[in-house]
Amino acid sequence: MTMASTSEDTRILILATLSGGYAGANAVGQMHASYAPNTYILPVMSPAMFSEDFYLRAFERGIDAILVMYSGTDSPYKGDAEHTAQMINRVYPLMTERGINTRRLRLVAICTVCTAAFQKEIRQMNDTLAEIGPVRAELAAPHEQSA
Amino acid sequence: MSEKDIRIGAYVCYCGGNISDVVDCEQVAETLRGLPNVVVVRTDLSMCSDAGQSLIEEDIKEKGVNRVVVGACAPSLHEVTFRKAVARAGLNPYLYHHVCLREQDSWVHQSNPDEATAKAGRLMLAGIAKARMLEQLDTIRLEAEQHALVIGGGIAGLRTAWDAAQRGIRVTLIEKSPFLGGHMAQLETIFPTGENARQALHELIEKVVSHFLVTVYTNAELTSARGYMGDFRVTITAQPRGVAEDFAHFDEAAAACPVEVPDDFNYGLTTRKAIYLRYPDAIPNTPAIDWKACTRCGECKKVNGTGIDLDGKPQTIDLTVGAVVVATGFQPYQPREGEFGYGQFPEVVTLPQMIRLMTMQEGNGKLTWNGHPVNNIALIHCVGSREIPGVHEPQEDGRVNDYCSRICCTATLQMTNELHERFPYINLFDLHEDIRTYSRGHEDIYTEASKNGVRFLRFHGDERPEVTAAPPDDTSPLLVRVKDYLTWGKELEVPADLVVLATGMMPNPVSDIVKLLKITEGNDRFLLEVHPKLQPVETAVPGVILAGTAQGPMNIQETCSAASAAAAKVGVLLGQGQVSLEPFVARVNHDLCDGSGQCVAVCAYEDAIALEPVLVDGKTVQKAVVSPANCVGCGVCVSVCPNHAIDVQGWTLEQYEAMVDAITADLPKLEVVE
């Protein structure tokens, strides 16, 4: 599968904090570095606002992978990093229940200058997608436990 | 507003070729034309130019556009520009959405123009989907007390106080210890200017304490805080000084005091009494009682009973302030017992101790330590800095100091230069991982050290030098073993009469302030700003601002710049007597709220959300109510509401869902050509 067809076939949603991942993404841009174009970055104040439903709905709508690029221990908001991690942990069993491979969802701490980590996460998620394919196949299949 | 009345203007910026060289902006625009609610679609060479902004303003006025989406550079650059343009045309500035097509598309997909174009199309569609749901929002306006509390009386706090007062803001400065000046008072000649530290410091202190808008409390700490930007209610507790301002018998009282404790001004190299002056011309120049050390035996009072009060009670001061500046500074890293021989061999001292030792050493003849002549000195960099997890022993909290303390390289080299100047016969060995003389004028200090014949030895971070006792017949008491990578890994032994550890910086422990003000510490334990580049002195709590080394290692120049930035921020926030906050805070839909209180339970911010009685159909029921001034908009409450009754204004779940739908939708007009 070429990069172009990967991009058309799969879509990675990136929820990136304004104080971390979103600024990190801009730093990658300022370097004119490159990464796969099947990536759609939405800025968030904090991903702590998303409940389990949001992630499940996104997969059901055809988002193949979600990278939550939060600010981790560098978050300016009290307690939101722990809360985000708790929320994501609650999503995994629900994904499994619905037959969605849990490798499609990853929580990673990305800082404003974490350009290499930003690119690596996208590369790795695309490798995962090349291996497990688009989410639609899983949603269409009868619900069996996936990884 | 009904859906049919929504009239969106969508603008795709070429960014002078930065976007259009990769993204086919015309094709993107073509995709957007005819979409529901989209009444204007334009491309422009430079939307941020005056002409570009005028296009938007005209479309609002003449074509009835009431939602605006611009695809351009990163929002950090021009989101505010476009919000202002929208506002100039009479539209609410929050009916604007910014899409990043440059940093997150054209600049990163240069070799893939077709896909970059398809992505731009989807991003614009997502922006338009959000724009359909945008609502008018108003900034939160609060009355602001034109009064700032500055915590910490080091150079950072003093400089903040002075600059803020110069802007017409009343300042209360509190210093925990009985004397002003912080660590700068313990320095002598300071890099890179070669000035005398205390002289420069005293000039500023005199100006600050005599400014009519500044009140200073020493021996004082913040003990409670409530409220929000513009209206913080704080309590300060000031311990008594114990000595009257006009007390004239200090020398006799100190001589009479039977208590002797290590003198922290000299980093424990000397001792002092429980009644003390930090140094002879310390400010305030009234002695103080060290209450932790004092046994209240009363011997000092016997000298002259009237000027000393050992039974004074703490004073509490309640204030209303508009902003709080945290300038609580740093403490030098304290090496562990045995770390590089510290505490094990009396010949191992820290750099701060060495600075004090040099001032205690009279004249320029012979340097002695512990009664022994000093002929060889080894100075070791990066002690308590740039430590490697898994290699170096963690501290009590399980963390190592993996950051660079920034000032120690130049301070160490400056020490070698001073040693060379005063004691040119001494052999100086500088053991470093790297030399980071990063700032203007600092490299000159390194060059001078090289010219002075300092011998540089370079070790690897995971192979730090080892300090051991020398064999009894050696002339120097210590040997420093180092694998030197400037000689391709040769194992060398350096004789040392004195070993100086260039200890790094750690933040002063301020967990009480962190808790009271609801601010955060980073992984390195320094206080955390919202964004290191775009909001470098602001915390996530509006109105709480950082200054100086409480935020990270800085030299005096950087500390003063940070302090001036903090004061400027205070001036901007409070200068008008009114503050405006972004409206991105939680909002509760009372039709959906069932008063479960889960939102209140998870919120980390005091008074941001609470259950309050609300009248519904003649009955009083409990509903969640947000205090916009205390809410930071993190959205933790949103995710736990079982009824989806809470949202963050301007960043609603519905808007995110609409954007996800747009991203996953097909783009018939933008098929990728393979």
Ligand SMILES: Cc1cc2nc3c(=O)[nH]c(=O)nc-3n(C[C@H](O)[C@H](O)[C@H](O)COP(=O)(O)OP(=O)(O)OC[C@H]3O[C@@H](n4cnc5c(N)ncnc54)[C@H](O)[C@@H]3O)c2cc1C
């Ligand atoms: C060995 C060494 C050599 C240096 N040499 C140089 C040099 O030559 N040139 C140079 O530019 N820089 C030098 N520096 C750096 C310089 O010392 C700092 O940049 C500067 O002192 C930082 O000032 P500050 O106000 O941020 O912190 P501090 O000096 O630490 O002041 C903080 C103040 O806050 C007070 N405080 C703490 N907690 C509270 C509380 N809870 N309530 C109230 N008050 C509180 C403290 O008592 C202290 O007075 C050197 C540093 C070291 C360690």
